[in-house]
Amino acid sequence: MQYLERMRDRNGYQVALFPLPGFSISQTDYGTFSHHGGEEYWATDYLAIGSNGQRLYRQPCYAPVDIKCVFINQAEAMAVWESVERVHLANGMIDYLTITCYHDNDIEDGIYPYRVGQVIRQGYIFFKTGTGGTATGDHLHMETGYGRYLTQQSSARYTPEYKFHITDYTTPKRLHNYDALFINDTSPIDSPEHYIWVEFTDPILHEYTSKKFPWVLYSRKLREKRNS
Numbered sequence: 712m713q714y715l716e717r718m719r720d721r722n723g724y725q726v727a728l729f730p731l732p733g734f735s736i737s738q739t740d741y742g743t744f745s746h747h748g749g750e751e752y753w754a755t756d757y758l759a760i761g762s763n764g765q766r767l768y769r770q771p772c773y774a775p776v777d778i779k780c781v782f783i784n785q786a787e788a789m790a791v792w793e794s795v796e797r798v799h800l801a802n803g804m805i806d807y808l809t810i811t812c813y814h815d816n817d818i819e820d821g822i823y824p825y826r827v828g829q830v831i832r833q834g835y836i837f838f839k840t841g842t843g844g845t846a847t848g849d850h851l852h853m854e855t856g857y858g859r860y861l862t863q864q865s866s867a868r869y870t871p872e873y874k875f876h877i878t879d880y881t882t883p884k885r886l887h888n889y890d891a892l893f894i895n896d897t898s899p900i901d902s903p904e905h906y907i908w909v910e911f912t913d914p915i916l917h918e919y920t921s922k923k924f925p926w927v928l929y930s931r932k933l934r935e936k937r938n939s
């Protein structure tokens with residue numbers, strides 16, 4: 712998605728959009744480096760990529776829908792946000808979206824400009840890529856799930872109250888990022904085969920019409936190539 716982009720479906724539900732304008736993936740949801748092969752949670756690490764293919768650092772991430780901050784952890788440089796209303800997810804579900812993000816240095820440094828309870832409207836900045844917490848380079852670690860965030864009680868793994876990751880045993884339940892977030896106006900510069908991104912098309916009701924970047928066409932071409 713692009714900065715200030717807003718989208719609803721024909722029933723008035725907000726359409727969940729991918730929070731970066733362009734990316735390449737440095738570790739997948741089945742990654743074994745720090746994502747534990749996807750056994751417990753599905754996380755993806757994204758490098759922000761600009762319209763000329765250049766690497767972007769400390770790139771702002773845009774709220775995929777209207778979201779409320781529900782948890783912040785300074786040491787891990789992580790924040791959890793849940794949608795204010797039920798929204799239209801990429802797999803067709805209408806449900807609450809919860810999104811867990813890691814590595815914004817501002818959180819670690821104690822200068823994150825948001826607090827628990829704060830609402831950010833779709834298309835506005837809620838997070839930045841970075842190296843906060845445990846990270847080897849500037850990126851966004853993102854997990855998505857359906858359902859509200861009811862798990863902020865505990866650091867104990869394998870309990871329904873576990874707060875640091877979105878799993879099958881927590882609420883929300885985990886969803887692959889591509890099953891949660893539509894890819895409209897985002898360029899997946901480098902994305903593995905099993906990431907089946909979809910665009911919302913039914914019909915597009917923009918509250919704000921973003922500039923059409925030529926690399927949106929590029930991403931379409933990329934997908935056509937992949938599907939052929």
Ligand SMILES: [Zn+2]
Nearest residue numbers: 754755756852
């Ligand atoms: Zn990660």
